[in-house]
Amino acid sequence: xxxxxxxxxxxxxxxxxxxxxxxxxxxxxxxxxxxxxxxxxxxxxxxxxxxxxxxxxxxxxxxxxxxxxxxxxxxxxxxxxxxxxxxxxxxxxxxxxxxxxxxxxxxxxxxxxxxxxxxxxxxxxxxxxxxxxxxxxxxxxxxxxxxxxxxxxxxxxxxxxxxxxxxxxxxxxxxxxxxxxxxxxx
Numbered sequence: 704x705x706x707x708x709x710x711x712x713x714x715x716x717x718x719x720x721x722x723x724x725x726x727x728x729x730x731x732x733x734x735x736x737x738x739x740x741x742x743x744x745x746x747x748x749x750x751x752x753x754x755x756x757x758x759x760x761x762x763x764x765x766x767x768x769x770x771x772x773x774x775x776x777x778x779x780x781x782x783x784x785x786x787x788x789x790x791x792x793x794x795x796x797x798x799x800x801x802x803x804x805x806x807x808x809x810x811x812x813x814x815x816x817x818x819x820x821x822x823x824x825x826x827x828x829x830x831x832x833x834x835x836x837x838x839x840x841x842x843x844x845x846x847x848x849x850x851x852x853x854x855x856x857x858x859x860x861x862x863x864x865x866x867x868x869x870x871x872x873x874x875x876x877x878x879x880x881x882x883x884x885x886x887x888x889x
Contacts, residue, residue, distance in 0.1 A: 740766050740774045746811060749778045750855060760855025762812065781812045781857050782849070785834035792829040792837060800825060800845060804859065807837045814857035820847050821859075 746762040761778035768774055779786075790807060800823040801816050808814060823845050829837050842849060842859075852858040 740776070741768060743776070746784050748812075749776060757853070757855055760851070781814075782835055782838070784811055785838060788834045790829070790832060790834040790837040792831045794828050795825040797824045797826060799823065800841070800847070800859070803841060804838065807834050807841065808857075809834070812857065814859065815852060817858070817860040820845070820861060823847075 743763050743766050745764065749761045749763055751758045751761060759780070761780060762784050764777045764779050764783075766774050766776050785808070788809075793806075795803060799821060801821040803825045804814065804816070825841070825845075827844070829840055832840075841847075846861065847859050848862050850858050850860060
């Protein structure tokens, strides 16, 4: 990410499009701030766009300054945020899917549930583990999948059972392997 040394800021009075000086120019100032990305809080939402298309919504993990005005933002998915955090599990006696998922996610990012998923009653035990593993167990037990909505937020829903996909035999493999080429050194 390139963080310009000077950020141009315009002053606009309420009800106007701009503030024009006596010589007919738009009044602006430069803040002169650099390095504000150094203090980006952990798990701050970061949206990745390709043109107008939202490719994904991620959460900042850390920021590395690579030059005076250049930064690398290391970001993870919403589920990646949950990976390193402990969840004490619990015994569930009829709480809804939405309540249990909300307790696991602990308000760290927004999520929504399809109506047929939200009201599923949960009975049973979740062991102590990471929040990610607890969410995985919940999804597996209920047959629910995780997808993204139009804003890049988590959306819990059942898999589509009406649409069938044909996968050619040439794309199905057993015991696959990957060959790593020798890296180029010169």
